[in-house]
Amino acid sequence: MNLAAYGHCLRGVVGRELLRFLHQRSRFVAALVRPLVWLFVFAAGFRMALGVAMTEPYQTYVLYEVYIVPGLMGMIQLFNGMQSSLSMVYDREMGSMRVLLVSPFPRGYLLMCKLLAGTLVSILQVYVFLAIAYAYGVQVPLLGYVLVLPALIVTGFLVGALGMLLSSAVHQLENFAGIMNFVIFPMFFLSSALYPLWRLQEGSELIYRIALFNPFTHAVEMIRFALYEQLNSEATLIVLATTLVLLWLAMIAYNPAKGMMTRRGGPSGE
């Protein structure tokens, strides 16, 4: 197989994902409404109660709605990653996963294409959200909108790989609610998305420790720093390392010889 064939495959997978996203208008609206409700309602309501944050990379005090924007960007990507995992469960149930996995391309490559497709969809959502936030008055340095792109790609792969790993373990669509309760909510709330880490530490040392251990915290911080034209190397390294580990585990999980698919009677076992 030559490079063109690989490109054709990539176009096929990414194109399908984008088309599916664009055709599902309700999904597009839901993906936007969720963070916007947080921005317009939650941030406005808690502006005084939660006080103001003075933490890096900010040089001065910022309004609460300014603080939570990077966290909400992470939230969009997190939900999208899980949505992708849901779609993989759906694909498996409907049989289209089998079509994909029996193609002559290496399984790793196919999964990477799938991840890239999910990531691109999430980045599209994030930029639409940023445009609305800009109109609302939450504005970051112009260069920040460009510099945040690599951070968004890495975060997209992180949550995508996590979703892929989870999708290998979830064999029914109905179990997605469990993922919401046990993965998305804890990852989001036990992170620096809504409150700075020092404030979490004031409340509870344990929660602070858990948040430090949560890779989503570091993804949000990586996004936050990039938005303000800075590189948080520690957060970036942690996110990259976690992404690689999750990718490796997802590859194993989707390997018919070793993975969980065989045991669960997945596509290779059907």
Add this chain to the structure above:
Amino acid sequence: MPFLKTATIKQTALCATFFAALVLTTVAAAERVFVSNEKDNTVSVIDGETLEVVETINVGRRPRAMAFSNDGSELFVAVGDDEAIDMIDLETLKVVRSLASGEDPEVIRVDPNQPYIYVSNEDDNIVSVLDYQKRRRVTQIPVGVEPEGLGVSPDGKWLIATSETSNMAHIIDLESMEAVYHRLVGARPRHVEFTEDGSKAWVSAEIAGKVAIIDMQDTFDVIHSIDFEMQGVPKEAVQAVGMQLTSDGRYAFVALGPSNRVAVVDQQSYEVLDYLLVGQRVWHLALNADESRLFTTNGVSGDVTVIDVEGDAGDFEAIRSIPVGRFPWGAIVEP
């Protein structure tokens, strides 16, 4: 040769531009911001260019208001618990002498025409007039209960003293050294600023959370009152304290205490244009020489927020907060 001549002229022009830029940069870098730290008994010196604390000067106990001498060689600091005015040499940045001020000096102002310092002595209900050259008390002017804010008109004709408990602005004729008008303003008046042309005086009231505008040309009456309302901020947190007015007559800035905001007000229409978020319990303000930056002292968070106030009100934004000592009270920028 004409070509050579042109090249030489160009080089000379380039060199001149370079050196001019260098000199300008040096001049800009020389701007210093002094911040009195009430609980630390120090004055922090911030470099106006790098926005970093470059020096901390030890002064007497409880430093609050500051003012420059008319020749710009000394900085006066009211040190309340020492009942004195400490005088800092601006070359050496050391306290070189101290002048007895009477009980509990809080706010001081320097007369633009004479070597006089006006001091509000809160416990004695008077305003003391001190001659800082002859180092003696010139006189004392009785005012209302607990005098606090002071403001001198640009022409040196009028002094306004506010009394915290009487809720009044006492307008003092500096020729006769007597209070000639007394005007009721909002509860606990704190600070006075005159417009550049001296035609109006702005008086802030802490508990009322308002600013009264007094006509200083004809009636000497309160002609307007400015209210501050912020969505999501309790009314009691809105306490008007320090103020600064731009010399071009466009904007006024009002520090709003525990609401952690500085209000941007149109000096002509009195309309509140914007509220800018700064540190906790913002108390006093200082504009720099070219009025491109505003420095706010944030008492509870112990820092100074720098606001870029160049251009139009919509473009103003806080750019940095600089940690200083404990409970920064006042700020002043070297002229």
